[in-house]
Amino acid sequence: MHNYIEKVLTKLKKRNPGEVEFHQAVEEVLESLEPVLESDSSYEENSILERIIEPERQIIFRVPWVNDAGETKVNRGFRIEFNSALGPYKGGLRFHPSVYTGIVKFLGFEQIFKNALTGRPIGGAKGGSDFDPKGKSDQEIMRFCQSFMTELARHIGDKTDVPAGDIGVGGREIGYLFGQYKRIKNRYEAGVLTGKGLSWGGSLARTEATGYGLVYILAEMFKDKQITLEGKEVIVSGSGNVAIYANEKISELGAKVVAMSDSSGYIYDQNGIDLDLIKEIKEVKRGRIKEYLEKYPEAEYYNQCHDIWTVDCDLALPCATQNEINLEAVKKLIENDVIAIAEGANMPLTPAAIELVQANNILYIPGKAANAGGVATSALEMTQNAMFAEWSFEEVDQKLKQIMINIYQEASTTAAKYGKKGDLVAGANIAAFLKVANAMLDQGVV
Numbered sequence: 001m002h003n004y005i006e007k008v009l010t011k012l013k014k015r016n017p018g019e020v021e022f023h024q025a026v027e028e029v030l031e032s033l034e035p036v037l038e039s040d041s042s043y044e045e046n047s048i049l050e051r052i053i054e055p056e057r058q059i060i061f062r063v064p065w066v067n068d069a070g071e072t073k074v075n076r077g078f079r080i081e082f083n084s085a086l087g088p089y090k091g092g093l094r095f096h097p098s099v100y101t102g103i104v105k106f107l108g109f110e111q112i113f114k115n116a117l118t119g120r121p122i123g124g125a126k127g128g129s130d131f132d133p134k135g136k137s138d139q140e141i142m143r144f145c146q147s148f149m150t151e152l153a154r155h156i157g158d159k160t161d162v163p164a165g166d167i168g169v170g171g172r173e174i175g176y177l178f179g180q181y182k183r184i185k186n187r188y189e190a191g192v193l194t195g196k197g198l199s200w201g202g203s204l205a206r207t208e209a210t211g212y213g214l215v216y217i218l219a220e221m222f223k224d225k226q227i228t229l230e231g232k233e234v235i236v237s238g239s240g241n242v243a244i245y246a247n248e249k250i251s252e253l254g255a256k257v258v259a260m261s262d263s264s265g266y267i268y269d270q271n272g273i274d275l276d277l278i279k280e281i282k283e284v285k286r287g288r289i290k291e292y293l294e295k296y297p298e299a300e301y302y303n304q305c306h307d308i309w310t311v312d313c314d315l316a317l318p319c320a321t322q323n324e325i326n327l328e329a330v331k332k333l334i335e336n337d338v339i340a341i342a343e344g345a346n347m348p349l350t351p352a353a354i355e356l357v358q359a360n361n362i363l364y365i366p367g368k369a370a371n372a373g374g375v376a377t378s379a380l381e382m383t384q385n386a387m388f389a390e391w392s393f394e395e396v397d398q399k400l401k402q403i404m405i406n407i408y409q410e411a412s413t414t415a416a417k418y419g420k421k422g423d424l425v426a427g428a429n430i431a432a433f434l435k436v437a438n439a440m441l442d443q444g445v446v
């Protein structure tokens with residue numbers, strides 16, 4: 001490993017003890033930068049790595065709220081404003097009990113590079129809370145969101161920092177957050193959040209964008225490799241926003257999704273998953289995936305969500321959460337002759353899993369390229385808000401598709417240029433790094 005990278009990683013671990021997901025995300029990016037650092041010493045001379053791994057601002061705050069039983073609860077809120085070299089901070093909010101600084105920092109760090117790949121003028125950020133939305137009433141969710149925004153409001157703005165959804169934060173939560181922001185600021189600032197409702201500043205196709213974008217980039221890679229999607233059997237983990245719309249688009253293109261999951265287990269339906277039923281269970285009833293069996297008793301349910309990767313498939317689309325595919329899971333996928341893995345989730349493969357995937361020449365698209373369609377469409381939502389315009393579904397979808405094609409081509413050509421032909425991890429990391437690092441050089445020591 002390049003001395004400079006090794007020195008920075010050692011310092012990172014010392015200064016951010018215990019934040020293992022953050023270490024993992026940084027290590028993956030920095031390791032691919034070796035050819036760049038060797039060919040241009042200005043990054044080292046200007047301490048770009050030391051600066052790029054240090055968030056510009058970290059906000060941690062108390063979120064008190066009252067549950068339906070009248071008890072006062074306290075959660076912790078986070079917003080990590082990581083890098084603004086390319087534009088206002090941009091990235092989602094995650095509500096999940098596992099959220100702590102290490103998770104928010106890994107997600108914020110990934111977001112810097114993902115956002116750079118979209119070609120839109122957006123910096124990187126992430127936020128959230130250790131609040132668990134599971135089992136909470138609508139009123140409890142609203143009170144929590146209002147309390148969360150009461151503090152967050154002072155830190156964000158349409159030209160400062162623009163949050164959106166992530167795990168546990170969808171259209172309902174964005175609505176409550178936006179309502180409270182508007183009330184506090186006494187100003188209709190549509191561009192302060194993305195993922196809004198269609199009648200109050202949201203963009204058509206933002207709901208579908210991450211899942212659709214994932215399939216668009218996969219389709220572009222398959223076109224390049226002359227492989228067809230038609231008839232392929234697919235595993236999509238998760239059954240939330242990304243998973244549902246990845247399923248929708250890949251099915252439309254002729255593939256068959258045979259397994260989906262939630263945090264309690266997974267279902268296998270050899271006839272192909274009935275997506276309308278999944279939407280009903282997850283988007284309307286907010287229920288568990290197991291309820292699928294009530295309509296399709298011949299389908300199978302297993303109560304270990306991680307075992308979904310033992311299902312025979314051609315394509316694996318992890319769309320649930322970080323580190324959901326470990327070495328053991330990848331061995332199983334390879335044994336079952338998987339052709340390609342594309343990451344809808346952020347960092348779903350462990351480092352050992354990625355290494356084995358690459359050693360076996362499995363086609364692989366890393367999350368910061370593969371799931372960039374969501375944030376890219378958020379940037380399109382910001383553009384529409386700034387222009388007081390509303391584009392049609394087809395117009396946004398077409399722009400999204402073109403952005404995903406561009407990301408694939410940029411990652412592929414950059415990989416080849418730096419001697420890593422076919423390695424989209426290196427290609428995506430290097431292409432994104434060059435944009436952000438060069439902007440930082442231009443802007444001086446800030």
Ligand SMILES: NC(=O)C1=CN([C@@H]2O[C@H](COP(=O)(O)OP(=O)(O)OC[C@H]3O[C@@H](n4cnc5c(N)ncnc54)[C@H](O)[C@@H]3O)[C@@H](O)[C@H]2O)C=CC1
Pocket residue numbers: 165166167168169170210237238239240241242243261262263264305306319320321322324344345346371372374375
């Ligand atoms: N929503 C967006 O626009 C974007 C989301 N992502 C990433 O995609 C992933 C999913 O996010 P969303 O779909 O937005 O969240 P969501 O909250 O809509 O859905 C998450 C789904 O994953 C399931 N899940 C959680 N832990 C699981 C586990 N260990 N095994 C199986 N299923 C599990 C949940 O039950 C739920 O179905 C996350 O990694 C997120 O960071 C990435 C880019 C954009």
Ligand SMILES: O=C(O)CCC(=O)C(=O)O
Pocket residue numbers: 090091092093114162163164165166194346371372374375376378
């Ligand atoms: O739309 C956005 O701003 C953020 C989406 C997101 O959280 C992500 O890309 O991981």
